[in-house]
Amino acid sequence: MTEVVSVEIVRSPNEDQVALVVADLVRDRVASRLTAGDATLWGPAAQPEASIRLAWTALHETxxxxxxxxxxxxxxxxxxxxxxxxxxxxxxxxxxxxxxxxxxxxxxxxxxxxxxxxxxxxxxxxxxxxxxxxxxxxxxxxxxxxxxxxxxxxxxxxxxxxxxxxxxxxxxxxxxxxxxxxxxxxxxxxxxxxxxxxxxxxxxxxxxxxxxxxxDVAGLLDDAAAVVPLVSADSPDNPAVVLAATFAVAHAHGAEKIVFADTGSGIKGLGDWAEQLIAESTGKDGTGLLPVVVEGPGAPGFVDARSDATTVAIGPATGSSSVAVEGSLGAQFLVWEYATALVGRVLDINPFDQPDVEAAKTAARSLLDAPTASVAAPAFVDGPIEVHASGGWLPADVKTVADALKLLVAAAPDHGYLSVQAYLDRLDDASFALVRPELAQRSHLQTTFGWGPRFLHSTGQYHKGGHQNGVFLQITGASETSLDVPGRPYDLGTLQTAQALGDGQVLAERGRPVLRLHLTDRVAGLAQLVEAIQEDGS
Missing domain, CATH: 3.40.50.10490 (Glucose-6-phosphate isomerase like protein; domain 1)
Structure with missing residues (x-):
């Protein structure tokens, strides 16, 4: 059979421990039990949810x-x-x-x-x-x-x-x-x-x-079917078992982040899909693995990853990667799903629930009920940028975006991360994604970037339920377009604002620093934001 997926461990400082975890998973027949739909794999507390969430292992047929x-x-x-x-x-x-x-x-x-x-x-x-x-x-x-x-x-x-x-x-x-x-x-x-x-x-x-x-969705199912025997095998060569053991051991040693870079896989956007899978499955109970999707193998966060991160090449291995995963899209889907479910077992979490997702939705709904009272006055205005801070962490004498950014970065604890959340048009405003590498390079923090509100259905669970060491930069912007929602008492702009404010409110209630930059002019605001990031010492 033609190989449809391969996993290469390029380097691991904990090879002996990884081998022990692999041996445990093989001995306990975890992979084959998962394929068989064994809902007991994650313990009694997770069993009710797991019992109605395992049909994905047979989708290549069903x-x-x-x-x-x-x-x-x-x-x-x-x-x-x-x-x-x-x-x-x-x-x-x-x-x-x-x-x-x-x-x-x-x-x-x-x-x-x-x-x-x-x-x-x-x-x-x-x-x-x-x-x-x-x-x-x-x-x-x-x-x-x-x-x-x-x-x-x-x-x-x-x-x-x-x-x-x-x-x-x-x-x-x-x-x-x-x-x-x-x-x-x-x-x-x-x-x-x-x-x-x-x-x-x-x-x-x-x-x-x-x-x-x-x-070609039939071909996609064919590729998934071809890898089923491999991911179901109780074998040390099972790529999902190897990935799960590698990430679990790295997490035990403080590497709680997984940095993804596409190194020529031919797959468009797999990192964004894996980001949701891993963050929402593992980011709970104060633990978990945070995916950080970067622009390429030479991007900040990948080439300069510290001991708190494992670097994953989607495609051929590079000198900076710790792990390389190659294969067809259908095969990759199953390998990452199996690996995520298995690492949940090792980390002692339920990989099928999302207990913290509803909080932001609830906060947004409450703000929609009183939209005129939702937006507080900014702490200060710097050109086309209105600056808001949630959580009482920003001193009153700060009056520039550059200084506010420096203090936000300084508020991150050791091994913390910076999350950039852009509630904007991800097509027309795509250039805002450039702030991720700029901030990562200067902050020396692992830095994620998410388009709002889509990240709320992805890393949003991790931000509230995972390791509580993140600091958060929200970017919102005035829109020239107004679009009513038929049958609802709000328009899309009001909904978008409520989602940003609601999530920021929940994060602040959990003690996390949140800085929201509202751009009264998106083009001029981006230029000023980049200039502020690039100031010496930011």
């Missing part, structure tokens, strides 16, 4: 019937001149399809944002050629529900029969299934309810939008 359904619907749509696919989904509902279609080189418009400008751009496409895929396990995800409402109204305004252009992916028996059938939407695909969102790449959530966009 998802096969979907392929013909997807191909048939795609053919129907193309015959009607509908060849533009827009996906409304958050977390696992959008991250996996984005990787699949990006790697396949087929177009997919992904809406995992509440930025009114980005949503307006998606609406500006040719709606007469557009199908909207609404992906949500329950339908209650506020972002996805807002997108559905907005597009339904836009279709109608364009003279397009909205029901014929909306395809739904949801769990059986969900409120969204009921509402979709009552509305007469084009098709409702039912996903396996015994698979959590971050393990759902090979369910209908990953396959339907990808297949409708033109990706």
């Amino acid at each position: 998802s096969r019937p979907l392929v013909a359904e997807i191909e048939a619907l795609r053919a129907e749509l193309l015959a009607e001149g509908v060849d533009r696919v827009v996906l409304a989904g958050m977390g696992g509902s959008s991250l996996a399809p984005e990787v699949i279609t990006g790697t396949a080189g087929v177009p997919l418009v992904v809406l995992d944002t509440t930025d009114p400008g980005q949503v307006a751009d998606a609406l500006a496409g040719d709606l007469t050629r557009t199908v909207l895929v609404v992906s949500s396990k329950s339908g209650g995800t506020v972002e996805t529900d807002s997108h559905r409402r907005i597009f339904e109204a836009a279709f109608a305004a364009e003279g397009v029969d909205a029901a014929s252009r909306i395809v739904v992916v949801t769990d059986p028996g969900s409120p969204l299934e009921t509402a979709s059938r009552e509305a007469g939407y084009r098709k409702v695909f039912l996903a396996d309810p015994n698979v959590g969102g971050r393990y759902s790449a090979l369910t209908a959530f990953g396959l339907v939008p990808s297949g409708l966009a033109g990706a």
Whole structure:
């Protein structure tokens, strides 16, 4: 059989301990028990959740019937001149399809944002050629529900029969299934309810939008099937076992971060998908592994990683990498899912729950109830940047963005990290991602970058539930676009602000320093922000 995945440990200072953990996992037949759906692997407390979350190990077989359904619907749509696919989904509902279609080189418009400008751009496409895929396990995800409402109204305004252009992916028996059938939407695909969102790449959530966009989802399942014997084997050569042992031992020695760089894998965006999988699965009970996705093997945080991080090359090994993982996309999905579930066992956590995700959602909802009272006056204004600080950590005499950034970095404890969270348009404002390497290089902290609110469905769990050593930089910006949400008493801009403020409030309540920079002019604000970061000593 052609090798579909390989894991190379380039260097490990704890090889003997890794070998012991591997031996324990092999002796306890953990890999084969996982494949068999053994919910006892993570202890009694996790068993109720695990018992309804392990169907992902068989998706290479159980998802096969979907392929013909997807191909048939795609053919129907193309015959009607509908060849533009827009996906409304958050977390696992959008991250996996984005990787699949990006790697396949087929177009997919992904809406995992509440930025009114980005949503307006998606609406500006040719709606007469557009199908909207609404992906949500329950339908209650506020972002996805807002997108559905907005597009339904836009279709109608364009003279397009909205029901014929909306395809739904949801769990059986969900409120969204009921509402979709009552509305007469084009098709409702039912996903396996015994698979959590971050393990759902090979369910209908990953396959339907990808297949409708033109990706070879049958080939993806083939690649996953080819690696099943390898990841199921109770063998020291099992790549998932080796990865789990390596990360667990590194964590025990203080390396609680995993830095990902693509070194020529040919896979587009795997690090972003793995970020959610690992952070949301392990970041709880004050422990866990924090993924840090960097721009490439020469980026700050990868080449200068300290002892608190393990560097992972997605693709061929480099001189800076500790671990290298190569293989096809379908195989990589399964290897990382198995490795994450297994490292949960070693770290003594439940890799299938997300106990801290709801807090930010609750805070955002409460702020939506009183939007005019939500935004406090800034601590100070520096040009086009209004500066807000949560948690009482910023002295009143600070009056520049540069000084505020220096103090935020200084507030990080030993082995801490800096999280940059941009509640902006991740397409038109993509250049804001440049602040990650700039800050990482100057702060000497492992630095993550997330687009809000999508990171709330990813690393958001870790920030609240994992190691409490992060400091947080939020970036928000004024928008020239206003977009109402039909049937709701708020527009997207208000929702976006509430999400940023709500998450910042929760982090501050947990004792974490939060600095929010609101840009009254996004272009000028970015220029000033970069200048402030580059000041000596920042």
